[in-house]
Structures are given as structure tokens and as C-alpha cells.
Amino acid sequence: MTTNKVILAIDEGTSGTRAATVSADGHVSCLEYLALQVQTPRPGVVEQDANVILEKTIEVCRSAIAQARGQGQEIAALAIATQRATAVLWDTQSGRALVPAMVWQDTRYVDELDELAPQWDQRLLAHVGRPVGVRSLYLWAAHHIRETPQVADAWRERRLAFGTVDSWLLWHFSQRRECVTTPTNATSAGAYVLAGHRYHLDWLATLGFPVELLPGLRQDADDFGRTRMEVLGIDVPILASAGDQHAGAVGLGCLDRGQAMCVHGTGSFVDLIIGPEPPVNDGLFEGSLTMTARRQDGVSHFAVETFVATTGSALNWVCEKLKWFKDAREISALAATVDSSRGVTFVPALTGLRVPRMEAAARASLTGVSMATTQAEVAYAILEGIAHSVASCIEADEAVSGVRVCELVVGGGLSGSDALLQIQADLIGIPIRRMQEADRASLRGAAFLAGSSGLLWESLQEARKTTVTDAVFQPLLDEGERVRRRGLWHSRVASELEHAGQFKRDKEEVLEK
The missing domain is CATH 3.30.420.40 (ATPase, nucleotide binding domain)
Structure with a gap:
């Protein structure tokens, strides 16, 4: 053998x-x-x-x-x-x-x-x-x-x-x-x-x-x-040791300035690679943290990381607690049958908001519902709420880093939803790349770091060539509609933040009495 x-x-x-x-x-x-x-x-x-x-x-x-x-x-x-x-x-x-x-x-x-x-x-x-x-x-x-x-x-x-x-x-x-x-x-x-x-x-x-x-x-x-x-x-020899999220980015091929990675799990983490220079607006958003993406050959490469706490868990909540759908696959299948939510908006803030500001008192909401609303439109709104949240993370990462996102590479359980990724591409206006075996990215990325100095590959760029793209989702929405939908989202989030502020003020008044 x-x-x-x-x-x-x-x-x-x-x-x-x-x-x-x-x-x-x-x-x-x-x-x-x-x-x-x-x-x-x-x-x-x-x-x-x-x-x-x-x-x-x-x-x-x-x-x-x-x-x-x-x-x-x-x-x-x-x-x-x-x-x-x-x-x-x-x-x-x-x-x-x-x-x-x-x-x-x-x-x-x-x-x-x-x-x-x-x-x-x-x-x-x-x-x-x-x-x-x-x-x-x-x-x-x-x-x-x-x-x-x-x-x-x-x-x-x-x-x-x-x-x-x-x-x-x-x-x-x-x-x-x-x-x-x-x-x-x-x-x-x-x-x-x-x-x-x-x-x-x-x-x-x-x-x-x-x-x-x-x-x-x-x-x-x-x-x-x-x-x-x-x-x-x-x-x-032991040749690499890295945090799992960052090993995952390497394993998905996210090495270059402007590449971003989104891993959809219980929540959704968005990491924007910005290269050797630190971000220009560090601390601009409380929910955006500067990370070391990797350090190799004496050079640190940085990333800005923002996350949405409840995305995959929001789908589980809708299915298991509210019983609105059988499972996440049904949500995705129904959402694919319509081209918009017809004004229905879902904000998945089940444990509060992190973007545009940290607000633990914010709550999830489903708004814009009428007698004409269908189950498919609610399904679309749920996926669109996740996509909007990720888009807001990317906007925050761009503002903090001063770097524009050129491509979003995705992995994790929810990345299997074609409907979600198409909505995501439409709302951000950039291509979304789904990789094969994305669930093994951390294993592959750690190996890339260990083997890219001549053991198995001559460089990380050479190791990256072994990654295989499963699908690319191109944005199809025109700019005017994209701006309109993002504007509606921002107004709904602002409303939730106002409700949270009022809730805290009311609570303080009760305590004072």
C-alpha cells in the first residue's frame, strides 16, 4: 500500500x-x-x-x-x-x-x-x-x-x-x-x-x-x-495553533484584504480581513471587535469581527416554539416561491441587538403583516431579517476598518439555504461564495497554516487553490430597490431601539417610585 x-x-x-x-x-x-x-x-x-x-x-x-x-x-x-x-x-x-x-x-x-x-x-x-x-x-x-x-x-x-x-x-x-x-x-x-x-x-x-x-x-x-x-x-512536529474562527477563515480561503467570511451557526459571525494595517476607526461600533486573523512569518494580519447572536437559533425558535413551520428547510423552500416579503419585516433580536449599537433590551419583532400576508412572505421576511442583520454587520465592519468588502464567503448550517444566500447577495450588492465542505473549514485552515511553508504547500495562497466553490450567488436586485429595502430595515431597527429605550426609562421610573 x-x-x-x-x-x-x-x-x-x-x-x-x-x-x-x-x-x-x-x-x-x-x-x-x-x-x-x-x-x-x-x-x-x-x-x-x-x-x-x-x-x-x-x-x-x-x-x-x-x-x-x-x-x-x-x-x-x-x-x-x-x-x-x-x-x-x-x-x-x-x-x-x-x-x-x-x-x-x-x-x-x-x-x-x-x-x-x-x-x-x-x-x-x-x-x-x-x-x-x-x-x-x-x-x-x-x-x-x-x-x-x-x-x-x-x-x-x-x-x-x-x-x-x-x-x-x-x-x-x-x-x-x-x-x-x-x-x-x-x-x-x-x-x-x-x-x-x-x-x-x-x-x-x-x-x-x-x-x-x-x-x-x-x-x-x-x-x-x-x-x-x-x-x-x-x-x-506541531506546526500550527489557531483560534477556530480564524482557522475557519483560512480554510475557506479568506486571506486577502476585502474578503469577508460569514459563518452561520447559532448566531452569525462576520469577519472582514483587512491585512497588516490596523482599522482606521477602531471602537466606532461597540459590537465590532478588532481581531488578529493570523500571524505568520513575523507579520500579523487583522480582521474586524461583528456578529448577530440569534440567526440559526431564531429559525429553531420559529419552528419549535411557535410551530409556524416544520423546520428550517421548509422556511427556505417557501421563501424561494416569492420574490419579496411585500413589506413584512422580521428583526431577529431574540437576545438583543449588537448593531448599530449594543442594546440588550431590544426585542425581536415581526411587523408589516396584513390580512393579505402569506406564509411564504413571512418565510421570506425571516430569511431577509437574517440577511439584513449580516448586511448591517458588514456595513459596521467596513466603517470601522475603512476597507470595502469585495466578496463574502459563507459557511455553517444556514449557508445551505440558496434562498437566504440570494437574498444576502441582493441586499449587500456583492457576490456570495459558498464553499464545499465548509463545515470542515477549521480543520483545513489549521492544516493550511501548518503545511504552507513547504511541507505540503509552498504558501497559503497555494493551499487555498485546493478549496472548491460549491456555488456563487450574484446580486440581482437593482440599486434603487436595494436602497429602499435597507432603508425600511434601518427604520424598523430604529423603532425597536426606541421601544427598548422607552422600556428602560419606564423601568427606572418605577424603581424611583
């Missing part, structure tokens, strides 16, 4: 962990998956067992390796993509996590952070690309060092380690046993100086986090040492 070189890629997400091999033609094979549990023991607290994350990641890796050997594949390197901004504290003697990991959705310290926001928001936006926000990994760790005996003991005895999930996996997988992280992960943690590739030490001091615990900063494509044979059963 002939052998062929492949890269073993890990995609360790919040709901599950995957491992697969990626070959020089970009094909993903030997895919293994195990689900992960998330615990919410009390409001605002979101946790995972880091020890289980490690065990299941090792299990899927060993299964994928066994498959690869059976197929005559030769594993040449390891690449890792991980959930971002989930923090772990562990004992370097036992190798075990000391407390449950704090997941990126956690908001337990929001009140404490709110007190720091007036003094720190603008300073952080200028250097870190994001405000104080609602969670802090470093504040979480500082609290544990002060309040949790086993963590305090480990810190006092110099056997405590801290890091995000990439740091946790790399420490266990690499023979070097270094505690390190990469820019696409560190950016989301909230203390990484984007232009300087360093930490914001004054902010960390304010949070009470000891700088001695900081993971070393590497690049997303870098030499992380060789794998430990006793852990994975292979001895190969």
Missing part, C-alpha cells in the same frame, strides 16, 4: 472535539468526533471540564491516527484549532486541571468589569481592539489564586499554569512542556496588544493577574515542538 503525507488536524470546539487528516489536495478524511458537555451551575457561570476536553481530544486523535494508518497515510505534522477565550488553570506536576475551565460565554464578573469600563474602555480599544467587555480570563484566574485553596497552593509552590485551551493542549501534546499561546487566541482573551504582539501589562495589573503566569506568545504558524509519543502515539 502506497503512503501519502497528511497533516493531523484538531478542531476542539465548545460543543465537541474533532480530529481528521488533511492531504495536499485539501481533502479532509479520517474524521472522528466526540461531544463535549457545558455546565451552567448558576446564572452567568459557564464551565467545562478541561480534563475531559483533553481526554476526548486524545481519543479522537488516536482514532483518526488509526484510520490514517489503515489507509496508508503518513502523518507529517499536527495542527490545532481551538475554541477561543476559554481559560484553564492546571497543576504542572500532576498535569490535571485544578478547577472547571471558564468558557468564553461566562459572565460571572460582569459587575466588577462594569466598574472598570469607564476608565479602561477607550484605552483598551486603542491597543487591544476591544472594550473591557463582560468576561475576563485574567480576572477569573486572579480570583481563584486568592480564593481557591488548591489554586493558591499551586501558585505558592510554583506549579500553577494558566492558559486558554490551545495552551492546555500544547502543554500536554508537546515534548517541550511549554505554556504558550497564539495571537488568534490571545486576542479574544482581552489583553493582547494587536500592533505590538505583546501583553497589556497595565491592564493585567489592574485585574490583579500575576505576569509570571502569562503564556508565552508565539505565532499561529510556528514551531511548537514535537508530539509526545506516549500521549498521541506519534512523533511529529
Whole structure:
């Protein structure tokens, strides 16, 4: 049996962990998956067992390796993509996590952070690309060092380690046993100086986090040492470690200034690649964050990221709770039978709005309904509401970055809806490109980063040539109609924001009485 070189890629997400091999033609094979549990023991607290994350990641890796050997594949390197901004504290003697990991959705310290926001928001936006926000990994760790005996003991005895999930996996997988992280992960943690590739030490001091615990900063494509044979059963170099969203962008071929990526899941994330120069209007919109898209060969490439919290979940809500449709496929099929919503508008703000401004009190709405409204027009309006929300994200990203979007590449569950993507192209006025195997983009992107310095490809641009387009949706709406529909959307959103403002004013009056 002939052998062929492949890269073993890990995609360790919040709901599950995957491992697969990626070959020089970009094909993903030997895919293994195990689900992960998330615990919410009390409001605002979101946790995972880091020890289980490690065990299941090792299990899927060993299964994928066994498959690869059976197929005559030769594993040449390891690449890792991980959930971002989930923090772990562990004992370097036992190798075990000391407390449950704090997941990126956690908001337990929001009140404490709110007190720091007036003094720190603008300073952080200028250097870190994001405000104080609602969670802090470093504040979480500082609290544990002060309040949790086993963590305090480990810190006092110099056997405590801290890091995000990439740091946790790399420490266990690499023979070097270094505690390190990469820019696409560190950016989301909230203390990484984007232009300087360093930490914001004054902010960390304010949070009470000891700088001695900081993971070393590497690049997303870098030499992380060789794998430990006793852990994975292979001895190969680890050549990439990236945040899953950014690995996904690379895997979808989004590398160039002006390319944007939209991943439709529970919510919809929109990342605009802007290149080595930082955005010109950082902080213009509270809901648009500056990210490191990747760092390679000593150069950081940036992106501006905005998201809509409830898109896929809005479809589930309409189908499962309201029982208006059987499933999302029926919504898409019905929407395809009409050419507009006839003035019906759906704003999918089930957990509030982020664009044009952050407003948690905003609510979802269905407006413009009359006796003549049909089910198909409501279906169209629901998809159009998602498309409008993504269009608003793109407008915000363009305003913050000063970069025009030339193409939107899409992935995720909802990207399978032709009706949604055609509406999306019409409302933005640019082509929408759907890629094949978009659900495996993070695996492919991590492998691209690991193998693009001559191992499997000579460059990321060469690796990108292996991606395959499934369909391209060209805008068909004339400019006047596009402007009219966007104007109606903006007026409906403004109305929701006004309602939210009135609700808060009424609530304050009641409390005062």
C-alpha cells in the first residue's frame, strides 16, 4: 500500500472535539468526533471540564491516527484549532486541571468589569481592539489564586499554569512542556496588544493577574515542538495553533484584504480581513471587535469581527416554539416561491441587538403583516431579517476598518439555504461564495497554516487553490430597490431601539417610585 503525507488536524470546539487528516489536495478524511458537555451551575457561570476536553481530544486523535494508518497515510505534522477565550488553570506536576475551565460565554464578573469600563474602555480599544467587555480570563484566574485553596497552593509552590485551551493542549501534546499561546487566541482573551504582539501589562495589573503566569506568545504558524509519543502515539512536529474562527477563515480561503467570511451557526459571525494595517476607526461600533486573523512569518494580519447572536437559533425558535413551520428547510423552500416579503419585516433580536449599537433590551419583532400576508412572505421576511442583520454587520465592519468588502464567503448550517444566500447577495450588492465542505473549514485552515511553508504547500495562497466553490450567488436586485429595502430595515431597527429605550426609562421610573 502506497503512503501519502497528511497533516493531523484538531478542531476542539465548545460543543465537541474533532480530529481528521488533511492531504495536499485539501481533502479532509479520517474524521472522528466526540461531544463535549457545558455546565451552567448558576446564572452567568459557564464551565467545562478541561480534563475531559483533553481526554476526548486524545481519543479522537488516536482514532483518526488509526484510520490514517489503515489507509496508508503518513502523518507529517499536527495542527490545532481551538475554541477561543476559554481559560484553564492546571497543576504542572500532576498535569490535571485544578478547577472547571471558564468558557468564553461566562459572565460571572460582569459587575466588577462594569466598574472598570469607564476608565479602561477607550484605552483598551486603542491597543487591544476591544472594550473591557463582560468576561475576563485574567480576572477569573486572579480570583481563584486568592480564593481557591488548591489554586493558591499551586501558585505558592510554583506549579500553577494558566492558559486558554490551545495552551492546555500544547502543554500536554508537546515534548517541550511549554505554556504558550497564539495571537488568534490571545486576542479574544482581552489583553493582547494587536500592533505590538505583546501583553497589556497595565491592564493585567489592574485585574490583579500575576505576569509570571502569562503564556508565552508565539505565532499561529510556528514551531511548537514535537508530539509526545506516549500521549498521541506519534512523533511529529506541531506546526500550527489557531483560534477556530480564524482557522475557519483560512480554510475557506479568506486571506486577502476585502474578503469577508460569514459563518452561520447559532448566531452569525462576520469577519472582514483587512491585512497588516490596523482599522482606521477602531471602537466606532461597540459590537465590532478588532481581531488578529493570523500571524505568520513575523507579520500579523487583522480582521474586524461583528456578529448577530440569534440567526440559526431564531429559525429553531420559529419552528419549535411557535410551530409556524416544520423546520428550517421548509422556511427556505417557501421563501424561494416569492420574490419579496411585500413589506413584512422580521428583526431577529431574540437576545438583543449588537448593531448599530449594543442594546440588550431590544426585542425581536415581526411587523408589516396584513390580512393579505402569506406564509411564504413571512418565510421570506425571516430569511431577509437574517440577511439584513449580516448586511448591517458588514456595513459596521467596513466603517470601522475603512476597507470595502469585495466578496463574502459563507459557511455553517444556514449557508445551505440558496434562498437566504440570494437574498444576502441582493441586499449587500456583492457576490456570495459558498464553499464545499465548509463545515470542515477549521480543520483545513489549521492544516493550511501548518503545511504552507513547504511541507505540503509552498504558501497559503497555494493551499487555498485546493478549496472548491460549491456555488456563487450574484446580486440581482437593482440599486434603487436595494436602497429602499435597507432603508425600511434601518427604520424598523430604529423603532425597536426606541421601544427598548422607552422600556428602560419606564423601568427606572418605577424603581424611583
